[in-house]
Amino acid sequence: MPDLLIELFSEEIPARMQRRAADDLQKLVTNGLVDAGLTYASAAAFSTPRRLTLTVEGLLDASPAITEERKGPKADAPEKAIEGFLRGAGVTREQLEERDTPKGKILFAMIHKEGRPAADIIAEVLEQTIRNFPWPKSMRWGAGSLKWVRPLQSILCLLSAEDGAEVVALDVDGIKAGDTTYGHRFLAPDAIKVNSFEDYEAKLARAHVVLRPEARSETIWHDATNMAFASGMEVVEDAGLLAEVAGLVEWPVVLMGPIADDFLGLPPEVLQTSMREHQKFFSVRNTKTGRIERFITVANRTTSDDGATILAGNEKVLSARLADAKFFWENDLRVAKSEDGMGAWVKALENVTFHNKLGTQAELIERMAVLARELAPMVGANADEAEQAARVAKADLSSEMVYEFPELQGLMGRYYAQAAGLPDAVAAAAEEHYAPLGPSDDVPTAPVSIAVSLAEKFDKLTGFWAIDEKPTGSKDPFALRRAALGVIRILVENDLSVQLSTSLFGSIFAEKDPSYPKLLEYLEEIRITKAMMETAPELKIDNLSWEKIKEMGTTFQAIDEAEKKKKPMLEEIEAIDSRIAAKKADLFAFLQDRLKVYLRDQGVRHDIIDACIAMEGNDDLTLLVKRARALSETLNTDDGENLIQGFKRANNILTQAEEADGVEYSYGADVKFSETDEERALFKALDEAEAIINPAMKEQDFTTAMSAMAALREPIDAFFDAVQVNSDNGTVRRNRLNLLSRIRTICTSVADLTRIDG
Numbered sequence: 001m002p003d004l005l006i007e008l009f010s011e012e013i014p015a016r017m018q019r020r021a022a023d024d025l026q027k028l029v030t031n032g033l034v035d036a037g038l039t040y041a042s043a044a045a046f047s048t049p050r051r052l053t054l055t056v057e058g059l060l061d062a063s064p065a066i067t068e069e070r071k072g073p074k075a076d077a078p079e080k081a082i083e084g085f086l087r088g089a090g091v092t093r094e095q096l097e098e099r100d101t102p103k104g105k106i107l108f109a110m111i112h113k114e115g116r117p118a119a120d121i122i123a124e125v126l127e128q129t130i131r132n133f134p135w136p137k138s139m140r141w142g143a144g145s146l147k148w149v150r151p152l153q154s155i156l157c158l159l160s161a162e163d164g165a166e167v168v169a170l171d172v173d174g175i176k177a178g179d180t181t182y183g184h185r186f187l188a189p190d191a192i193k194v195n196s197f198e199d200y201e202a203k204l205a206r207a208h209v210v211l212r213p214e215a216r217s218e219t220i221w222h223d224a225t226n227m228a229f230a231s232g233m234e235v236v237e238d239a240g241l242l243a244e245v246a247g248l249v250e251w252p253v254v255l256m257g258p259i260a261d262d263f264l265g266l267p268p269e270v271l272q273t274s275m276r277e278h279q280k281f282f283s284v285r286n287t288k289t290g291r292i293e294r295f296i297t298v299a300n301r302t303t304s305d306d307g308a309t310i311l312a313g314n315e316k317v318l319s320a321r322l323a324d325a326k327f328f329w330e331n332d333l334r335v336a337k338s339e340d341g342m343g344a345w346v347k348a349l350e351n352v353t354f355h356n357k358l359g360t361q362a363e364l365i366e367r368m369a370v371l372a373r374e375l376a377p378m379v380g381a382n383a384d385e386a387e388q389a390a391r392v393a394k395a396d397l398s399s400e401m402v403y404e405f406p407e408l409q410g411l412m413g414r415y416y417a418q419a420a421g422l423p424d425a426v427a428a429a430a431e432e433h434y435a436p437l438g439p440s441d442d443v444p445t446a447p448v449s450i451a452v453s454l455a456e457k458f459d460k461l462t463g464f465w466a467i468d469e470k471p472t473g474s475k476d477p478f479a480l481r482r483a484a485l486g487v488i489r490i491l492v493e494n495d496l497s498v499q500l501s502t503s504l505f506g507s508i509f510a511e512k513d514p515s516y517p518k519l520l521e522y523l524e525e526i527r528i529t530k531a532m533m534e535t536a537p538e539l540k541i542d543n544l545s546w547e548k549i550k551e552m553g554t555t556f557q558a559i560d561e562a563e564k565k566k567k568p569m570l571e572e573i574e575a576i577d578s579r580i581a582a583k584k585a586d587l588f589a590f591l592q593d594r595l596k597v598y599l600r601d602q603g604v605r606h607d608i609i610d611a612c613i614a615m616e617g618n619d620d621l622t623l624l625v626k627r628a629r630a631l632s633e634t635l636n637t638d639d640g641e642n643l644i645q646g647f648k649r650a651n652n653i654l655t656q657a658e659e660a661d662g663v664e665y666s667y668g669a670d671v672k673f674s675e676t677d678e679e680r681a682l683f684k685a686l687d688e689a690e691a692i693i694n695p696a697m698k699e700q701d702f703t704t705a706m707s708a709m710a711a712l713r714e715p716i717d718a719f720f721d722a723v724q725v726n727s728d729n730g731t732v733r734r735n736r737l738n739l740l741s742r743i744r745t746i747c748t749s750v751a752d753l754t755r756i757d758g
Contacts, residue, residue, distance in 0.1 A: 001161075006025070013150060021052055024134055025052050032124075037115070059159075060118060096108065126177075152172075157178075183206075183208060187301055232287065236286070242282075248280065255298070267411075271322070271325075273408055289442070297311070344398075345682050346365060353667070365390065369390040372454075390455055392426065426448065436485075436486050450494060460478070466512035486590070490623050501588070506546035518572060637710060654744060669736075725740065
């Protein structure tokens with residue numbers, strides 16, 4: 001069975017596209033071969049800056065011959081229908097078979113397809129792959145019609161077996177397939193003839209080309225860390241940069257150089273970002289001082305002077321880049337330390353749009369400040385610091401450094417807040433309020449940072465809900481799912497109890513309601529009457545919370561000249577309040593859906609989550625998670641799982657009896673009417689369980705409550721084994737049904753167990 005080797009050799013492929021391109025090449029070629037009947041044992045794809053390579057081992061030398069049966073029209077069908085079937089099947093009338101079926105005589109064609117040589121199939125599949133390759137961006141060159149990411153220079157397509165190698169005949173826009181490749185552009189540029197994948201990889205290595213990206217990455221990291229260690233330093237880990245640099249070189253040569261003393265005073269994050277973004281340099285940190293003092297660059301070749309010239313050029317370019325960063329840093333520090341501090345930057349954000357329906361960044365900051373102050377007591381933060389932090393958290397968006405390096409937003413805010421002399425908690429919040437950006441990121445833990453981070457995420461969620469810009473399907477352009485997960489993780493991982501059904505978001509929803517401006521007009525007209533001017537001349541309607549506006553609407557005195565405005569004003573308030581309630585309910589449902597995803601990832605079943613969401617207090621996400629985890633742990637035990645069966649049996653009998661009798665059996669069970677020891681034992685067990693569960697529920701100790709509930713498993717099982725609930729004695733029957741009602745009440749006090757599957 002032959003092996004296939006393909007190489008598509010071109011000008012430099014962008015590093016970010018290489019891994020995906022190698023995967024696409026493997027997928028498109030192997031799928032095409034299998035569809036044509038050529039199976040194989042294994043396949044692997046590789047990439048370098050100038051080539052995509054695919055090796056397929058154990059390939060069939062030809063596709064198998066097949067016979068396909070195709071059903072046609074009825075034998076007495078119109079002649080044109082039969083002729084169309086003959087053309088489609090590629091057979092003659094004499095080759096058709098006529099068979100009796102339940103639907104009458106039907107024509108069938110037996111289509112025989114001979115096997116094809118592997119080389120012919122490979123040529124077709126590879127040409128189709130090249131012409132339809134899914135590059136994110138591609139280009140044409142010369143007079144041809146072929147598109148490729150960069151000009152395609154040669155195609156290597158080789159079938160090799162024990163008796164030799166065969167070039168697959170292929171011509172794509174004048175580029176003919178052959179058995180040659182090329183080594184390193186400068187160190188070994190001549191053509192190299194190969195006869196197999198092993199020969200290909202070995203000869204490339206001798207020609208200064210490391211074919212495998214993983215090997216290039218390993219070489220770079222090994223040499224870089226050893227070089228830094230020898231100088232008493234360490235390389236700052238950066239997996240993304242390592243993968244990118246490995247895609248920029250075919251023969252990695254690691255070089256280390258110094259950073260000029262003039263720039264060592266820059267924040268280490270600025271140095272690292274500038275070097276990574278502009279120069280693709282690794283940062284080297286002094287293990288004693290923590291400062292970044294050197295850089296590592298990866299050249300694509302060896303030189304006679306051991307890279308001295310390359311390093312000198314890189315140092316010169318780096319100094320120019322860092323001079324810009326130093327200029328930005330010093331200018332920003334002057335602003336931060338000025339009398340106005342970061343206020344000038346906040347003022348500048350009045351001209352920066354956050355969203356065309358949600359206002360400017362400055363308006364966002366104002367909303368965040370109000371929310372942060374309201375959230376502060378709920379999360380244990382100082383209200384003044386929380387508001388102050390919210391007002392400066394996004395100020396660094398106006399700074400020169402963040403304009404140059406947007407990925408430093410927040411981090412530079414912390415530096416500038418410290419320079420402005422703001423409290424440490426405020427400075428920390430400027431950096432941490434964006435967190436968490438991903439599912440594995442740490443969440444803020446400092447109270448002020450928590451308040452500001454929640455304020456930002458709550459404002460984003462409520463704002464986009466207010467303007468009906470919710471996620472749809474897989475589309476989430478404003479990262480609202482990420483914001484919702486951030487809210488959940490911050491609350492749960494900090495064990496914070498915040499009731500989301502409160503009036504927390506009312507003002508944001510109200511201000512975006514289409515009737516809101518008209519309502520303010522009504523309020524203003526009433527306020528400016530003589531009586532109101534005397535009682536509240538300084539009142540500013542547009543700065544009030546929604547709750548305060550509602551309060552004013554109902555308490556304003558019906559003054560003569562304002563009487564005609566009072567009724568429509570109250571109607572507007574009622575209508576807006578109704579729409580706010582609907583939007584809040586919809587947003588809370590969205591948060592619960594995100595919570596389900598969060599808990600499912602932790603192994604909590606969907607039915608358990610639904611059982612807990614159905615309980616009172618489901619607007620407290622932290623409480624909800626505690627309840628769900630405790631129930632999940634209980635149901636993972638034998639007692640817990642069997643208790644569910646006992647509960648469902650009790651609930652079914654009770655529900656049927658209540659429907660049949662037209663009454664509710666919810667009280668009056670008395671042990672004196674018990675006829676068996678099992679009944680009396682169940683009464684005792686329920687009393688003991690209630691004595692534990694009730695105080696545990698008040699303390700929100702769900703684990704203790706559910707453990708006590710699980711302990712009911714044995715007495716409930718024993719009861720049903722020994723007792724017939726529907727006794728002929730009416731008094732005994734009612735007593736037993738009321739006893740089942742106690743079981744239902746106790747079990748559903750912890751979670752709605754009717755929603756549990758099984």
